[in-house]
Amino acid sequence: MTDLVIRPLVAGEEELFDSMTDPLPQLRQISYADGIAGGGYRPEHTWVALRTDRVVGRAAWLLLPGSVGEPWLERFDLDLAPATEAASAVGAALLRTAHAALGGPKVYYAALPAYWRRQPEVRSVAEAMMAAARLAGLVERGERIRFSWAGGPLPAPSGRFSFRPAADAAEINALVARIAEPVVLTGAETARAVAGVDLARNPMAWLTGTPPGNWRIALHGDEPVGLAGPTADACFPMIAYLGLLDESVLGELLADAVAALAGGGAYEVVADVDAHRVKVVAELERTGFRRIRSRVVYTPA
Template sequence: MTDLVIRPLVAGEEHVFDSMPDPLPQLRQVAYADGIAGGGYRPENTWVALRTGRVVARAAWLLPPGAVGAPWLERFDLDAEPEVGAALLRAAHEALGGPGLYLAAMPAHWRRRPEVLAVMEAPMAAARLAGLVERGERLRCSWTGTPLPATSGRYAFRPAADPTEINALVARIAEPDVLTGVEIARAVGGVDLATDPLAWLSGSISEWRIALDDGVPVGLVGPAGDACYPLIAYLGLLDEAVRSELLVEAVRVLAAGGAREVIADVDAHRVGVLAELERTGFRQLRSRVVFAPATGTPPAPAAQPGPAVAAGHLD
């Protein structure tokens, strides 16, 4: 690799990053130039590897304005052997104070798509060579107006009374079904969306719904129509039988507020939850494999972000 140049960008070099063709143009993501303009991407947090003047690897770490955590690797493309990508990551890690999270995004059903595997095998291998290990996979799903299934009428739904009621129910739910943006909440603000969703979500609680079976709470859902896009931020159950109808209720709340698309994230191993989302009309948009340092999870920041960060960056 003697002919290889690895370096960060400097201001005004957005064209260098963009000179490498996008290997997955079908993947919905923020353009690099837009990220620079918005302040989430920064030249000093963007690294490239050049071979005879051509960009063969690029990596961009992201940190939204106002966030207090460490940047995470959001874009990592490699048109060379994995060792080149690993060398780039090691150099950047040294400059950035150590390895952190890598959120490897790819189109849905990537394992069954040879053309996607051909793109992603090298950067994922490079991440492993650089000391990162897989910590799980998250699936993003989207509802775009499909007619909702009929409900049984067994359950009643009402708005949450106040934050105290929401927090009390959250404390009783060991593993929520849907947590949209959980990895970003943790990386940006050190917030665990599963146990303290209101610390991250800055909007009104008027959209939150409680499911009741004969007057007894059996589930809780937090639709968020005023986030960066309409989404189901939190869905947790005390009775799994209510899952399908609580999903329908959440979509109805958001659609009534004008949403034409609703986003929901689920852990890939939660096959029952994924199946219920699909029955409700959701379709997979993307997968995100989470890589973290082999020595442990990066330290959480000491403080939480303000509402502007929480409301605008749930991706």
């Protein structure tokens, strides 16, 4: 790698970043130009690896305006033309050099298409980036899947449960305190980085534009058994929070939350879930959700 040059971008070099062929064009994500325009991407947080003026690796850390946290690695692409192993070595050098300038390693959210493991050409790209991340001192912490519901019939309720709006913030907070671990959290990473909020423990501190009456409570008789925070006040309609006190209400609470958003005019609803929650993944799919992407999470060792 004697002829490899690794450096940050300077203002006005956006075209240099985009000159590299996108190895995952099927992945829906914000463009670099839009990120620069919105203030989330910055030249000093964007690094490239060059060979004879050709970009063979690029990395862009994202920090939304007004954020209280640190930037996270959002875009990381490598040229696999020479060989996967060589590309991973370039990527590791790129990350290590950038980490030194950024004050140390940062979290990396490796965005990948849905079912990426089943597609050999996509898997090779993913494995090269992941190998580079490991060589640079990052450790895999898990995978989160983003789902999307885009219309279609919802499962019919069984009649066993009833649903109503939350009475007020106090009722929501009381239920959140009883729910050990929500099964759906959408945008948890952004809430933590932007506002320092733990979406699982204090969702209303992040969902400030969502009135308490928009939250949905599932009941078995008079006893609350589930809580959902569907919101259309974020960047797109989503189920930001869904927690259970009775696992059997999951499917019906999902359907109720989607129906609440669709009734307000939503044409698409997204939801994020940890990949290891196999039952939740299956229930989302039964409710009509489809996988649209995965994010494998890497953190400093």
